[in-house]
Amino acid sequence: MESKTRRLRTLTLGCSKNRVDTEHLVAQLGGGFVVLPEDSSEPADVLLVNTCGFIGDAKQESINAILGAVELKKQGLVGQIAVFGCLSQRYSKEMPELIPEVDAWFGAPDFDPILKWLKVTPDGSLKKFRIPTDCGPGTAYLKIAEGCDRHCSYCAIPNIRGRHRSVPMEELVEEARQLAARGVKELVLIAQDTTYYGLDLYRRRALAELIERLSEIEQIKWIRIHYSYPDGFPEDVLQQMASNPKVCKYLDIPLQHISDVVLKNMRRQVDGAWTRSLISRLRAEVPGVVLRTTMIVGHPGEGEKEFRELLDFCEEAKFERLGAFCYSEEEGTYGALHFKDSVPQEEKQRRWDELMSRQSGISLAFNQSRVGSEVEVLVDSVAGDSLVCRSQYESPEVDGEIIVHLPAGTDASALVGNFIKVRITGADLYDLEASML
Secondary structure (H helix, E strand, O other), X not given: OXXXXXXXXXXXXXXXXXXXXXXXXXXXXXXXXXXXXXXXXXXXXXXXXEEOOOOHHHHHHHHHHHHHHHHHHHOOOEEEEEEEEHHHHHOOOHHHHHOOOOOEEXXXXXXXXXXXXXXXXXXXXXXXXXXXXXXXXXXXXXXXXXXXXXXXXXXXXXXXXXXXXXXXXXXXXXXXXXXXXXXXXXXXXXXXXXXXXXXXXXXXXXXHHHHHHHOOOOOOOEEEEOOOOOOOOOHHXXXXXXXXXXXXEEEEOOOEOOOHHHHHHHOOOOOHHHHHHHHHHHHHHOOOOEEEEXXXXXXXXXXXXXXXXXXXXXXXXXXXXXXXXXXXXXXXXXHHHHOOXXXXXXXXXXXXXXXXXXXXXXXXXXXXXXXXXXXXEEEEEEEXXXXXXXXXXXXXXXXXXXXXXXXXXXXXXXXXXXXXXXXXXXXXXXXXXXXXX
16 A cells, blocks of 8 residues: 555445445545545545446436546646446446546446555455445435346346345444444435345345344434335335334335336336235325335337326325436347337427426425424534424435524534424425424
8 A cells, every 4th residue: 555645535426326335435445545525626636436327317427527527637636537336337348438538447336446456455344334425424325235136128237237136134234333333323225126135145035124123223213215126015114114113104116107018118027006006005004104206208118198197197196205217228228129219308308397297296285284293303414594304204315305494592513413303384395394392
């Protein structure tokens, strides 16, 4: 290892799973580096860019970030640039030719080559450690698996990240204990498919058992589940959500569509009837649950009839949180190989606009229904004379926030990372307002 301490900055694009990768990598650097905040404008000897290569917009964002890093290098504000993650894994031959100013290119998610390039000897004992970034001091993502065994028509992740590989339960519990010791009180469980957890290691779906073990950590108060696949959703997870006070009554479950035709083309392994039945079960067995989902418009096979069916379903299901994407044909996927991307981009955008317009009314009605209620919230940060908070019904970075106006003289900084009780006093489409109790 070089004796000189070097200044290193990271830049993470894409999803929360990428953020966890960056945090694990930074924890393995040892004492030879001073790690600057991601938003720092200070000069850095090394800039590591963790990229996303999922869909067109994400790829372009990553490319723009790399080009921005190259510009900083030309200005003398960055010494060396290394790029890793999904984009460089997916385009390992093309990217070095496209942007030759980058000093080194690596794939995902093996960090040993990056460490060796940084002249750091890989230490296996450090792989279980993390240095959390952003997301509020009281919250951390916990990535419980890597890769995916499903091959949905639109998704390149199995080609990029490989097959599903669960992280052993003991390692996850130890990682969670370390995070709790740092002040983390909320764990957000993430993977390409969290409900698939354990099938490769234990020959059974073990998400509920993992949740139960994580909830035994005294300092952890909230456990939140993201990225759950609808096919084979485990009944014991519903039981945990209904009865375990540490499990948030909140579920991120990307459904993508409701039309049988489109679901079949997407290779989603469920049909519309199964999807409707699952939503009914979730509502019935976990009273008060808040559901976040995502939909894709413009997939091959989606005509006006199928799109109208999707609109009607979303009105019927009344998802409290819903995001949507326009279908993006990705090379190497089943969709690109077997279907023609026949829906014009203008029509995809029209459908997206209509879906999100419908959803805005549903989201606003849900937020307004909460006015007057008293809830416990986790304080993420301070903004002026207000606290930026979330309840169990808001996930970090993807949902709205609860803005709590403080009485004069309140020591706001002492509340960050802690729980307080508030009364909801106002609501708009995204955010809520509240006062302290």
